[in-house]
Amino acid sequence: xxxxxxxxxxxxxxxxxxxxxxxxxxAACVGNYRDNHxxxxxxxxxFDYNIVGHEEDNLIxxxxxxRIGGPNGWTWLIPNQGKVEFDGExxxxxxxxRNGIWYEVNKxxxxxxxxxxxxxxxxxxxxxxxxxxxxxxxxxxxPRVIKRSDLVFDLDGLNPGDHIRVLLTDTAxxxxxxxxxxxxGDGRISISRRELDNVTDGPVTIEFYRDTQRELKETTNKxxxxxxxxxxxxxxxxxxxxxxxxxxxxxRKV
Numbered sequence: 038x039x040x041x042x043x044x045x046x047x048x049x050x051x052x053x054x055x056x057x058x059x060x061x062x063x064a065a066c067v068g069n070y071r072d073n074h075x076x077x078x079x080x081x082x083x084f085d086y087n088i089v090g091h092e093e094d095n096l097i098x099x100x101x102x103x104r105i106g107g108p109n110g111w112t113w114l115i116p117n118q119g120k121v122e123f124d125g126e127x128x129x130x131x132x133x134x135r136n137g138i139w140y141e142v143n144k145x146x147x148x149x150x151x152x153x154x155x156x157x158x159x160x161x162x163x164x165x166x167x168x169x170x171x172x173x174x175x176x177x178x179x180p181r182v183i184k185r186s187d188l189v190f191d192l193d194g195l196n197p198g199d200h201i202r203v204l205l206t207d208t209a210x211x212x213x214x215x216x217x218x219x220x221x222g223d224g225r226i227s228i229s230r231r232e233l234d235n236v237t238d239g240p241v242t243i244e245f246y247r248d249t250q251r252e253l254k255e256t257t258n259k260x261x262x263x264x265x266x267x268x269x270x271x272x273x274x275x276x277x278x279x280x281x282x283x284x285x286x287x288x289r290k291v
Contacts, residue, residue: 079160083107084253084261086155088170090146092269097149097170099123101140103157107259112137119159146172164255166263171196173247173267176224182274185238188228192245195224202246203228207275209237233275241275244268 083104090097101121104110112132120127121140128140155166173194192201203226205215213235219226226245246268253261 077105077113079162080257081106081259082113082159082257083110083259084157084164084166084256086166086253086261086263088168088263088265090149090267092146092174092267095146097144097146097267099142099144099155101128101155101157102138108262112139114138115140115157115159119157121158122154122156124153164253164257166253166255168263168265170265170267173245173269175245175269175271179271179273182276183241185230185233185275185277187230188233190226190228190243190245192221192224192226195221195247197222199247199249201226202244202248204244204246205236205241207237207239207241209239212237236275238276239274240272242270242272244270 083106085102085104085108087100087102088097089100101123103113103115105113114130114132115121122128123142126142128142130138130140132138149170150172152167152169155168157164157166171194173192176191176193177189195201199221200218201221202218203215205228206212207214215228215232215235246266248264248266250262250264253263
């Protein structure tokens, strides 16, 4: 049976703060890196591929990392005789104490839709990963003010079975908001009038995120993962009732 270890003289609140600091420090250690290639088994490298984008930024970031021994291992610098390429372009390494070593390239969103190829070469072996990227867009026109009722949003660029995370937040401090994941069949997301009870009237932000993850097809014995995340955001005002604008009075004839 697992038990929490309490240091004598430490209150429960202090212990929770202490435990949180330990967790943060432990996570930071994962970002450290090693580049002593002589001690590294070339077949013991784990591939960690992340593709992230947001409609507002009009940019897609491709971030590739190689870890020693598994998904939680130290990040690793590819030796001089090796390389990683994205769509035929060789990527240079970058690093920081917190994130370790990574290989990154940024591409314009309007040029990114379609098929892409990542090629990793090391110790005479080549591993190729091909993936498709589809831009998700909102077909529903969003008015500035929306009445509190059942809401329906139609999205384009989704495949049947895609998972969409829906976030609906307001400016109230104690509001619960909406945070859920839907499995989309026809590209439609619905939010019921009852769910909107968790949101107060006023400015509201709604966000849609398509998050996918799958194992890589060509890797070392340690394997690897490809994660793709893309989001879009809209802001509107939620009201119990929407007052129609009064008709304009005809102008006087001169």
